[in-house]
Structures are given as structure tokens and as C-alpha cells.
Amino acid sequence: MRMFILMTCINTEEEKEKLKKIYLKYKKLMFKIAFDILQDFHWAEEAVEEAGMKIIDNLDKFSDIDSTNSKNLAAAIVKNTAKNMAKHRNKFEAVDLESKENNLEDNKFLPEIFLLSRENVKQIVECISQLDEKYGKILWMKYIDNIDDREICKTLDISPENFRVRLCRGKKILNGKLKNRNLLK
Incomplete structure (x- = not known):
């Protein structure tokens, strides 16, 4: 590919x-x-x-x-x-893991800015890479590669609504993985 x-x-x-x-x-x-x-x-x-x-x-x-x-x-x-x-x-010692423009009302993922040590960043990146591709790819592109939402939709050939749903679900799954690793309370 x-x-x-x-x-x-x-x-x-x-x-x-x-x-x-x-x-x-x-x-x-x-x-x-x-x-x-x-x-x-x-x-x-x-x-x-x-x-x-x-x-x-x-x-x-x-x-x-x-x-x-x-x-x-x-x-x-x-x-x-x-x-x-x-x-x-x-x-980067700080990673922006939340975007106000894509925040769904029921989404209680992470604080707007989450200060991380390098070890925590590695663990978060590892968790994202372990997600199902349709969720992991969106989180990776948005938060690691810092790609604009419209560009992600265009690249993945998905609608903005589909993007928001995948982003929300991906964040919830990632949230669970981070809680399991005691990175979140």
C-alpha cells in the first residue's frame, strides 16, 4: 500500500x-x-x-x-x-488530547491538555497503536500527526459524521486502556 x-x-x-x-x-x-x-x-x-x-x-x-x-x-x-x-x-512534554470543535457532549475523555512524561507519551502512543485500525488511525492522525479534521476525512474517505463517531469511540476505548495502565483515574 x-x-x-x-x-x-x-x-x-x-x-x-x-x-x-x-x-x-x-x-x-x-x-x-x-x-x-x-x-x-x-x-x-x-x-x-x-x-x-x-x-x-x-x-x-x-x-x-x-x-x-x-x-x-x-x-x-x-x-x-x-x-x-x-x-x-x-x-513535546505536553500533548493536546482533546479538541473543542469535535467534543461530543457525552465524551468525558481527558482534560483539555494532559501533561505527560516521556514514558507516559510512549505508553499512550503504544495504546493508540494497539487500537482497531479504524479508531487508531484517526487518533494517530489527529493527535500524533496533528492533521486537520477535514484532511483526515478526505484521506480516509469518510464523512465528517463518521469521523466524529470514530473519534469519540476511539477516545473511549483509549480512555479504558489508559485507565488499565493507571495513567488515568
């Missing part, structure tokens, strides 16, 4: 074929590097996808895909991408 998304960013068949070869050749290496840095499966996947976008911008530098230079370039791109993601992720 991710490969398909990357392919849509390229115009010529030649470049698509080149990216496909690079991706198939180095995806495991790139994932391993990203996972070693980020220590999280989903974050590592995101890093590889983002690195794929950067590879597209540098396709001309991959003259011989099987060369050591190409391998090193792919590794360097994903390494820098993962390090930037880790730095960005660790900067």
Missing part, C-alpha cells in the same frame, strides 16, 4: 520502476535502521515512508541501485529522517 502511494508521486514509468527497485532492495534495511532509532514499529514505518518521499526527490543520485553508494544513500536518508522524527517526538 505504501509503495503505491509513493508511486503516485512520480510521473514517468522509468522513475516508477527505479523507485520500485530501490524500495524492494532496501526496505528491510531502511526499516531496521528506523526501528533501531525510534524503537516503535509504527514510527519506523512512517520514517521509511517519509524517507521514500525524500528518495523520490533524489532519484537522480541512485545511478546504480545495487551499488554501495546507493545502499549508503538510502541508509543515510532513512537515518536522518528517523532522527528528525525522534527529535520532534521527544520535544
